[in-house]
Amino acid sequence: MSPFKLIATAAAALLLTGAAAFAQAPEKKDVKLGVGGKALLYYLPLTIAERKGFFKEQGLDVEISDFAGGAKSLQGLIGGSLDVVTGAYEHTIRMQAKGQDIRAVLELGRFPGIVVGVAKAKADSYKSPKDLKGMKIGVTAPGSSTNMLVNFLLAKEGLTPQDASFIGVGSAQSAVAAIKNGQLDAISHLEPVISMLERSGDIKVVVDTRTEEGTKALFGGSNPAAVLYVKKDFIDKYPNTVQAVTNGLYKALQWIQKASPEEIAATVPEEYLLGDKSLYELAVKNSKPTYSQTGLISESGMKSTYDMLKQFDPELKESKVNLADTFDPRFAKKAAEVVK
Structure with missing residues (x-):
């Protein structure tokens, strides 16, 4: 191949790479995220993604609003003051039953930890x-x-x-x-x-x-816990943004798997330690098994949660929720491919 063709080929490759990177850039860089009780280890992946700069790596500026509980952050999403939420998976089932198309895109916790x-x-x-x-x-x-x-x-x-x-x-x-x-x-x-x-x-x-x-x-089986969830219309309008948030949290999950309780305690804000670092490290050790290893919610886990809610919630006893609408696995699967 001539030098001119080599240069042309290299230039074309660079253009394609640049185009691919541009296509993957988040459509919305400023993201408002809600959480209920950020300092709790239930939401440790969120704090790690924030503190380690994993959202920044994805081209995002994530503004985190911390509420007293998950029900409050859900209200913020429904009301339009939030773009995405880290909260309990069960909220997606409840909202689907009410005709609100809310979908999880990444599992953070595979056991409730409650x-x-x-x-x-x-x-x-x-x-x-x-x-x-x-x-x-x-x-x-x-x-x-x-x-x-x-x-x-x-x-x-x-x-x-x-x-x-x-x-x-x-x-x-x-x-x-x-x-x-x-x-x-x-x-x-x-x-x-x-x-x-x-x-x-x-x-x-x-x-x-x-x-x-x-x-x-x-x-009687698995029961997914914390997830990243979002409105379906936000997914449709900002798919790259949803992917970027997912990537940041997925990287945090991978980091947590390899990190020691001491490393985790050294990463979170000082006030999370409640004045007792060794106690916090013990709590981390007790919590480590709860975190998702794949980011994917199993079908049995979805069913287990739905069956649980039907037991005590009159509004859900006769509901017909399509559980496939409560979790979109595309983003977790993509994160597993691209996050290193």
Whole structure:
């Protein structure tokens, strides 16, 4: 091949590469993301993506709004003040049942990681979930996944959500204080709150979905937890943007798999440690099995969540949700190909 042809071929290759890169650039660089309780380990992949600059690498400027619970961030998405949300997968099923086309695009947590603990003052009298009847139970926020799990627990015993009182306690310090001050009889919460209350002896753990065994014991199978979800019309309008956000979070999942609890503790903001770095590292160790390894939600996991919601939610008992509409796997699959 002549030198001129070589140069022409190289130039064409560069143009194609540039065109491909341009085609993949996010259509919307400024993204508003909502989360309910960012400091909780349930949402660790989000904090890692932010702190390690993985969103910036994708050409994004992500503005994160942190709410008291996942139900609040869902409201922001529906209301139009947010573009995307990291929240519980179950919200996509609820919204589909209401005619709102909300879809998950990446699984962050394969187990809920939610723990139900009974306050030490009530621990001796607790024998089964039936004993939750009449209790004041702390949750991150009413309507959030921590609330839904207890609703399911009550339904398995023939009880309803109205048989207990649910109190939103937010995350971290406020949740710990609510138990220590005797404001609650029980709590349904996440790490690092649970490890702190366990170590101090303030609660007796009665349900634990931080492990595969505990998740199967409660649900009879897998149960996807935190996901990245978004409106279908946003996916259609900004597919490259959705892919870029997915890529950033997928890279965070891969980083978490390889990182030690010490490395993770050194990466998150100082205030996440609650003044006790070793405790936070213990909470990370307890939480590591919960994070998704593929970013993909299994069909059995979708069904398990839907079956759970039908147990206690009258609005969903007779619903006909097409579960394929609750998760779009294209973005997680693409992230696995392109993220290194």
